[in-house]
Amino acid sequence: MAVSSPRTRYQALAESLLEDIRRGRLPVGARVPGELELAGRFGVSRHTVREALRRLESLGLIGRRPGRGTLVLNGRPQASYVQAVTQPEDLLQYPTGSRLRVRETAELTAGRVLARRLGCRAGERWLRLGCLRDFADDQPPVCWTDLYLRPTHRDVVPAIGCRPGLVHELIEARHALRTERVEVDVRAGQLPATYCEALQAEAGSPSMNVVRRYLDAAGSLIFASHSEHPGDRFTYSLTLERGWQSGSGLVWSGK
């Protein structure tokens, strides 16, 4: 995966600390050096150090306490085992209240079929997270979604099953990874036998097959997902920004 060089000082510092956490030089529970010490060591102001720590904190990598210092958390602060995800769940918004539950995790090599589906080369390695999305226990599931992540993000995977904010983190990662374009294939077909049990539907019944590919500015595939929606239709919605259009600013002249 291409690594873009940091453009700002706090980014450089954040990446340095991130590297220390990834490599184990700063294990979970360890103390991060104080702000003044980091400032001195990196030759930046304390303000810049705090900006870097703020970013890491927002990603759940560290925690800070006045008087105590900064602690490495690396994404797993809570011991609670909650798989439910409430708020922003996926790039395509699903009805409020639906939950995305991780059922399976696996590492695999893309064969010809998967490579064609995802638009990648055969032989590439992927992490697959098999997730079931549903509203409530007494309602049939909405869909099955396989998320395909790069093996380089394996460190994210263990945190996924055991804390809320799962997909939120994926979204953060997506942003960090510079997704710029999403391609979506929609296909009507029949439900593969693989998903029958989880979706409480018969094999061969109608199903909508949705494949999403997340690309960066260069057109490279970052990650992907494959969903099976039982039935012969599905609905999604997009939210737009308002009031920030550049360009002609065409105004309706009718009355």
Next chain:
Amino acid sequence: MAVSSPRTRYQALAESLLEDIRRGRLPVGARVPGELELAGRFGVSRHTVREALRRLESLGLIGRRPGRGTLVLNGRPQASYVQAVTQPEDLLQYPTGSRLRVRETAELTAGRVLARRLGCRAGERWLRLGCLRDFADDQPPVCWTDLYLRPTHRDVVPAIGCRPGLVHELIEARHALRTERVEVDVRAGQLPATYCEALQAEAGSPSMNVVRRYLDAAGSLIFASHSEHPGDRFTYSLTLERGWQSGSGLVWSGK
């Protein structure tokens, strides 16, 4: 609800802005005064203003962009999806080079079927623009699209058939009309006889039926479209606008 008195200046400022948002003095989509103006108005430094805005941003209440300013979001999902408005012709991006040609125009009253499809009340009046999208004369058309506009926009209709950039203008119009949300229904079905000739396909052959509803902040229907894509699949792509999330500047350095 008990309101604890703010202890810090940025809290006071954040609560003041929060109150404005809650009371509707700063509605969704409105611009928040600039940092310098807020600093002057509240008698604090710009640094303090930024801390307050940072908190509000992390709560999803506002969004900020360099050069543009600060926008009230108020919990609305951070508009991740802005469909490309540069070269694309429609909200759903079609392959470059495809053309949308108006074939029919009509004014009609929504019956029960159409009302159900568009999500409006039966009896509403609409302008329907029947358009054919295609690449070239020697290739089969991509799809048929019926655009449904309000009769108040009748003055636009005559201009549509006689100049390129049609749908681009519609997009501008959509923004001007304050579309905030797009609902998309995708359904697999069979091609209605109505579209057979134009699409050079047999009635009853597989077709993807896509209905899009453009809603404003209040959830009212602004305009709609209905497309028939021959075949059992279709593809579209979205372009992602980045930079609203706080913390998005961090670059993952793992490899």
Next chain:
DNA sequence: TAGTTGAGATTGTCCGGACAATTAACCAGG
């Protein structure tokens, strides 16, 4: 008419400094 340029506005990135609030560790006294 269409494209370019430039001024102005706005947020982002940095620096330096100061004091407050919180915590942990140490120490003296009961």
Next chain:
DNA sequence: CCTGGTTAATTGTCCGGACAATCTCAACTA
């Protein structure tokens, strides 16, 4: 042993300032 106070370390809260990057809009030019 326990209690309380002191002290040092650490993060939180603010100020002032400077420049960079980005975007809008109007004016200009071909």
